[in-house]
Amino acid sequence: MKTLVVLLDGVGDLVSDELGEKTPLEYAYTPNLDRIASLGETGMMVPYHLGIPVGTDFAHYLLLGYPEEKFPGRSIIEALAHGVPLNKNHIYMVTSWASVIKTEDYEIQTRYLMDLPKEDSLELSMTIPASFNSSQFNWQFTTDGHGLLEIAGENLSTEISDPDAIYPLGCVLQSEPYNTQDHRAKTTSDLINSFMKEMYHRLKDHPINIKRKKQGMEPANFLLPKWAGKPGRLPSFHEENGMRGEIIGASTSIRGIAQLFKMRYTPYQYFEEGVKKALSSPYEYIHLHTKDTDQAGHTKDPFAKVKVLEKIDPLLAPILDYALNEDILLIVTGDHTTPSIGPMIHSGDPVPIAFLGKHLRTDDVRCFNERSCAKGSIRMTGKDFIPIILNFHSKSLFHHFRVGGRKSKYLPDKFNKL
Ligand SMILES: [Zn+2]
Structure with a gap:
């Protein structure tokens, strides 16, 4: 077959x-x-x-x-693709180094900076707090202007909306509980919103960004997250x-x-x-x-x-x-x-x-x-x-036939004999 x-x-x-x-x-x-x-x-x-x-x-x-x-979420697939070790109790988000202009909003100029060298990406990542609002953060570089943010903490949820809408809406969106009234989603979206503001504060005058601006390049002054996910079995x-x-x-x-x-x-x-x-x-x-x-x-x-x-x-x-x-x-x-x-x-x-x-x-x-x-x-x-x-391939299991203790699409080749 x-x-x-x-x-x-x-x-x-x-x-x-x-x-x-x-x-x-x-x-x-x-x-x-x-x-x-x-x-x-x-x-x-x-x-x-x-x-x-x-x-x-x-x-x-x-x-x-x-x-x-x-479905565990795209961030988990990204993590696996890049060999990032996963912890089943933590949340993972894909992040991009973005360029924003701060007005009343955080206006997105570029969603992810393709011209940001890996070493600058790593250098900027040193500004990410290991601990923030009772949660722990760990970031790993993946590719180009992207990385993976691991978040550990109490009462966290993946049921949150994406600050990075991908669609050209012009600004960073607030993270909100997504389709749920669960208080953990509110805790997590509040955490992400505060974290993004803190990161902007830490990045806006970073020496790398001062240098980029002098060279006529856009500053990498925002860490834009999306696709909260959690590994499952x-x-x-x-x-x-x-x-x-x-x-x-x-x-x-x-x-x-x-x-x-x-x-x-x-x-x-x-x-x-x-x-x-x-x-x-x-x-x-x-x-x-x-x-x-x-x-x-x-x-x-x-x-x-x-x-x-x-x-x-x-x-x-x-x-x-x-x-x-x-x-x-x-x-x-x-x-x-x-x-x-x-x-x-x-x-x-x-x-x-x-x-x-x-x-x-x-x-x-x-x-x-x-x-x-x-x-x-x-x-x-x-x-x-x-x-x-x-x-x-004549391998389908007849619907409603219960062979073994687990619902299966196919006739299992291993089974428990009486
Ligand atoms: Zn496509």
Whole structure:
């Protein structure tokens, strides 16, 4: 039993004037993707709910078979991606060194300073108080202008809103209890609000910022936090889904996702190398991921996405050959839609999906794109992904059958005998 997934991050898109009312997938010359669609069973997948945009982390969390209510938060995935040790009783937030102008508000000039060298980042971090308002703070550098803030204390909660809205709202937002009346959320948001003000006070005249201003650069005078999260215990991918899984990827967030589910993570430098690694993988579930499609969408140039798709497509030829000659299930899809037009970062549209394997109900779809696959036979959400794979391999457990003391999607190979 083997499943090979080609995950084109953010591959879904919208039609644009530039491409003559086509989506990048419709416009691009992609004979291999089209062949997979024409030989396989196709359809559309709603990553979460129709109309609700999701990020790669949450979309993958659902795709890989985990319940939404146990999602630990993006900060935990970031921490795992960067090898930050986690304490189950502490709260973690992703932070960025930002530049603000203090008026009545803290007006954001730059959300994160890409030009801040790591050594300056570390130097500025020395101003973070180890102890503040009865809580302990510890900060670690992760990448570029970003870091991870660990907070330890009594009565803390992750149910708080983000001071960094990401959307260009122009100013730092107040942290507030999020969807809860819990007093711990109020305690935590008050703590974060006081901490941000204290940090501004400590950073505004820091020698690094005086130097940056003299050099005509923006001062790194604000530590902007978001995505409060707490590590929880999640079963491994193997335990949850009954398959030994490997993720082959080239981005830090995907490495964090592999760590979260205790899957093997194999990095690649070039996609061709990733394809080779996927073809020789001994794992039962192989997830070959590329971020290039998503990044091309973020440029807001539909032609950039077309170019990336046309670069990836020929590299999929050996995967198609392999799927036609071996008894495996090949799946090609995306985790969400990254529109290459309009203001949305990601959008809540469904993505095309194609399954290629023995005994599937092949449909009449001939091309791998949003509108062709919409004529295919499958309608599914991200949560259906693992059950469909287990079903294909005849590993699904009949609903309502209680085998062993824990609800399972698959027939467990270990059980207690009387
Ligand atoms: Zn994206």
